[in-house]
Amino acid sequence: MIKALLSALLVLVAVTSTFGKYIPKSGKRIPQTLSRGWGDQLIWGQTYEEALYWSRSRNKPLMVIFHLEDCPHSQALRKVFSEDNEIQKILDEDFIVLNLVYETTDKHLSPDGQYVPRIIFVDPSMTVRADITGRYANRMYAYEPADIKLLLSNMQKAKKLLKSEL
């Protein structure tokens, strides 16, 4: 009963809030988020240029996640990543975060090739931390859900800045 009432009210709110606005033929869409499910409470950069700027100016390391929305390995990692409160808290407080579904033109972000999921750390000095790697020799920046603790310890490594006097 409460549920039915709630649904009706939510529909009412949705209808009134879109009154007079453009609605696609295929129906109303949910606005896309920058998080893409990797942490709705984090403040995500939109582009690599923006993320580098924030990393430098706030002197925080940058985490870049390359993924694809229809890749099962990306989805599996995203689930444990977004539900790990320790990772989310450290990212929120000590990192700049960026997730991308397209490669950039900067080759430094693909030290051993372009694959997903792939997590690259960048120092505030704008140096890609190619030394911070995962568990797999053939895809050094890949992580599986079981590697989440390794990812956490790599985040601790990334927090020790190359040039802390910056």
Next chain:
Amino acid sequence: MIKALLSALLVLVAVTSTFGKYIPKSGKRIPQTLSRGWGDQLIWGQTYEEALYWSRSRNKPLMVIFHLEDCPHSQALRKVFSEDNEIQKILDEDFIVLNLVYETTDKHLSPDGQYVPRIIFVDPSMTVRADITGRYANRMYAYEPADIKLLLSNMQKAKKLLKSEL
């Protein structure tokens, strides 16, 4: 009464949906959207690379909006832009759209300098349409709210592709 009930139910939904999830010390945040208020119903590219890819593969012109969230000129243009259903419909059906708050490394996107708001059209052949300009000689790609009809006619120009056989 309905309003109070609705508020209570919305709080309930918000509380239950975040149960156990990470919440920043400063309080729960509204997830950031890619539209940034320029059209919540449009499907926005995230990066220039992504937008170029979609433009080429779908053979649709690309509109790139450079703006700043705390710039009053950007805000004024955004208001008329997002509320103009004709513009929103044409963009949704015939264009690829991208809005950026940071400059890219591609100098072709700033033919007469970096300023906001600035609207640049790119052909699916990946050619920047420097010929499609606004009303101001010193800032050729700037538009004011009163220029919205000029913007609309420029969109029609951009729809006539340079190489329509692509």
